[in-house]
Amino acid sequence: MAVFPAVAQSEWTKIRSVRSTVWSLVSVFLITVALGLAISLVARNNPTDFTEGGRPFDATAISFIGVGFGRLAIVVFGVLAVGNEYSSGMIRVSLAAVPQRGTLLAAKTAVLGALALAASLVTVFVAFFVGQAALGGGLSTSLGAENVLRAVVGTALYLTLLCLLSAGVTVMVRHQILALAILVPFILLISPILTLVPVVKDWIKYFPDQTGGAITQVVPTDDLPYGPWTGLLICAAWTAAALLGGYLVLKRRDA
Amino acid sequence: MIELHHLTKRYGDKLAVDDLSFRIPEGVVTGFLGPNGAGKSTTMRMILDLDRPTSGEVTIGGRRYAGIQDPLRQIGALLEAKAVHPGRTAYDHLLWLAQSNRVPRARVDEVLDLVGLTAVARKRARGFSLGMGQRLGIASALLADPQTLMFDEPVNGLDPEGILWIRNLMKRLASEGRTVFVSSHLMSEMALTADHLVVIGRGRLLADLPMAEFIKRNSRSSVRLRTPHQEQLLDALHGAGLRAEPGPDGAWEVVDGDPVVLGDLAAAHGVTLHELSPQQASLEEAFMQMTADSVEYHMGAAAPAPPPVWGAGWNDRKPGKES
Ligand SMILES: Nc1ncnc2c1ncn2[C@@H]1O[C@H](COP(=O)(O)OP(=O)(O)OP(=O)(O)O)[C@@H](O)[C@H]1O
Ligand SMILES: [Mg+2]
Numbered sequence: 001m002a003v004f005p006a007v008a009q010s011e012w013t014k015i016r017s018v019r020s021t022v023w024s025l026v027s028v029f030l031i032t033v034a035l036g037l038a039i040s041l042v043a044r045n046n047p048t049d050f051t052e053g054g055r056p057f058d059a060t061a062i063s064f065i066g067v068g069f070g071r072l073a074i075v076v077f078g079v080l081a082v083g084n085e086y087s088s089g090m091i092r093v094s095l096a097a098v099p100q101r102g103t104l105l106a107a108k109t110a111v112l113g114a115l116a117l118a119a120s121l122v123t124v125f126v127a128f129f130v131g132q133a134a135l136g137g138g139l140s141t142s143l144g145a146e147n148v149l150r151a152v153v154g155t156a157l158y159l160t161l162l163c164l165l166s167a168g169v170t171v172m173v174r175h176q177i178l179a180l181a182i183l184v185p186f187i188l189l190i191s192p193i194l195t196l197v198p199v200v201k202d203w204i205k206y207f208p209d210q211t212g213g214a215i216t217q218v219v220p221t222d223d224l225p226y227g228p229w230t231g232l233l234i235c236a237a238w239t240a241a242a243l244l245g246g247y248l249v250l251k252r253r254d255a
Numbered sequence: 256m257i258e259l260h261h262l263t264k265r266y267g268d269k270l271a272v273d274d275l276s277f278r279i280p281e282g283v284v285t286g287f288l289g290p291n292g293a294g295k296s297t298t299m300r301m302i303l304d305l306d307r308p309t310s311g312e313v314t315i316g317g318r319r320y321a322g323i324q325d326p327l328r329q330i331g332a333l334l335e336a337k338a339v340h341p342g343r344t345a346y347d348h349l350l351w352l353a354q355s356n357r358v359p360r361a362r363v364d365e366v367l368d369l370v371g372l373t374a375v376a377r378k379r380a381r382g383f384s385l386g387m388g389q390r391l392g393i394a395s396a397l398l399a400d401p402q403t404l405m406f407d408e409p410v411n412g413l414d415p416e417g418i419l420w421i422r423n424l425m426k427r428l429a430s431e432g433r434t435v436f437v438s439s440h441l442m443s444e445m446a447l448t449a450d451h452l453v454v455i456g457r458g459r460l461l462a463d464l465p466m467a468e469f470i471k472r473n474s475r476s477s478v479r480l481r482t483p484h485q486e487q488l489l490d491a492l493h494g495a496g497l498r499a500e501p502g503p504d505g506a507w508e509v510v511d512g513d514p515v516v517l518g519d520l521a522a523a524h525g526v527t528l529h530e531l532s533p534q535q536a537s538l539e540e541a542f543m544q545m546t547a548d549s550v551e552y553h554m555g556a557a558a559p560a561p562p563p564v565w566g567a568g569w570n571d572r573k574p575g576k577e578s
Contacts, residue, residue, distance in 0.1 A: 013347060018343050092303075093352070096326070254300070
């Protein structure tokens with residue numbers, strides 16, 4: 001049987017040797033940090049704009065404004081890292097080299113997950129500290145404050161799960177454009193729109209972005225029927241289902 | 256030893272490979288021939304476990320491909336399509352392949368040198384010409400120094416220099432004692448490189464025999480005679496114990512005839528000859544004849560018994576070829 005560390009090393013080489021995958025991961029960092037910094041600077045000068053409707057001033061949420069767009073970049077990273085095998089026809093070479101399809105997918109998932117987690121952790125901590133510095137002493141919060149560390153680490157976990165979810169969906173549909181066409185609306189567009197529709201509102205709360213998003217908030221904005229960690233678990237279940245679906249497709253279909 | 260056992264592949268309604276059984280002889284070049292759509296690429300994909308057979312199986316040394324650890328060390332393949340990410344360099348493409356099968360990194364430089372791509376090793380594959388892409392594919396196949404190599408139409412789209420390069424490469428690989436399985440739809444190309452021949456048409460096995468035997472059977476030579484005095488010519492031939500077959504446009508052909516003998520014979524009987532020409536059937540014609548039959552057979556409404564496979568039982572007749 002194929003040897004897992006060898007296959008994982010090979011998957012790492014695949015990811016680092018193509019510019020588009022590297023840049024999509026770098027852009028997670030750049031987008032998240034830059035937007036967080038910009039909004040934090042705005043908030044420093046107009047703090048009252050961020051307390052409308054009686055909400056408390058949430059310094060963590062302000063420095064994490066960019067996460068909403070960073071999600072898009074990490075989804076693109078997950079889709080590209082898997083999907084470029086299909087777009088280039090390289091999947092046949094990969095499977096001829098590692099015909100144990102489960103091992104191939106596991107190694108790919110592990111490498112992708114580790115990279116996404118590392119990049120996300122760096123991103124969220126930098127975004128947090130840069131944002132707090134920009135907000136200045138009077139407005140900023142610290143990691144020691146209630147729920148803040150949970151939100152920071154939780155955001156990194158959330159981004160990692162989204163990346164793996166995207167990878168799983170891409171293996172299932174075997175096409176990167178199609179995968180993006182499914183994921184972008186599903187994760188980024190549908191729920192903000194559908195939460196305005198009363199009938200489906202209760203269902204939408206269980207979508208990956210809503211469940212995983214709960215942990216990113218220090219001050220909850222919506223009333224959700226689950227806590228932050230349970231939400232993250234539900235999001236992890238979505239991810240597991242996508243990867244399992246991907247595994248079944250990879251296992252059964254002709255390459 | 257690669258063996259195919261009753262291999263069948265159906266894509267929807269389309270029967271791409273139909274009950275195919277043969278063995279790839281070791282240590283020689285085997286040409287895998289068939290017209291477009293015969294099922295050659297499909298068969299090769301099934302050997303590598305990329306496509307799942309509808310029924311039947313392929314064994315490699317008695318095992319399934321998916322059961323082999325580091326399979327590139329046993330079989331290296333160049334498949335039909337150029338399958339390299341355009342944004343990755345030749346070096347990195349070979350590097351990830353090497354790592355996946357625990358091949359030392361130094362081997363990457365070796366094969367790049369072997370196929371003549373050292374100068375463009377750090378260039379992204381996007382800019383590669385067809386020939387360079389093909390060389391990179393061959394470098395991938397040779398990477399783990401496998402005993403068996405499989406090439407799907409390696410000369411497709413190459414210029415004469417590239418074709419010559421591939422032809423020599425295959426000969427060299429066979430001279431090193433390796434097994435080479437190479438598909439083509441050109442018999443003339445295979446006649447130059449292959450020692451053994453497997454022919455399929457519409458997914459069915461049509462021939463499985465040594466190339467020498469195929470050439471012997473099909474390089475039928477004859478002498479064509481054309482005369483205004485047909486009766487006298489036939490009488491003269493009959494008298495000399497020679498048999499003539501009708502040829503095109505009223506000509507006659509004497510199989511294995513000797514032009515000197517026939518010319519003398521005609522002169523002796525006072526027969527005027529308008530043509531006396533040796534004929535050599537080309538291998539390409541023989542191949543087309545063979546596959547044309549298979550097409551007719553499959554299109555016929557009432558299917559007769561399948562034609563006997565050329566060279567069937569060759570493996571059994573030849574002791575010492577089994578592994
Ligand atoms: N993935 C697929 N889905 C549906 N039909 C297929 C598929 N792959 C091959 N076929 C069909 O199966 C038949 C055999 O195709 P295959 O590519 O194996 O032939 P081939 O001998 O390699 O032909 P060529 O000389 O043109 O490369 C063809 O009729 C082809 O259309
Ligand atoms: Mg083909």
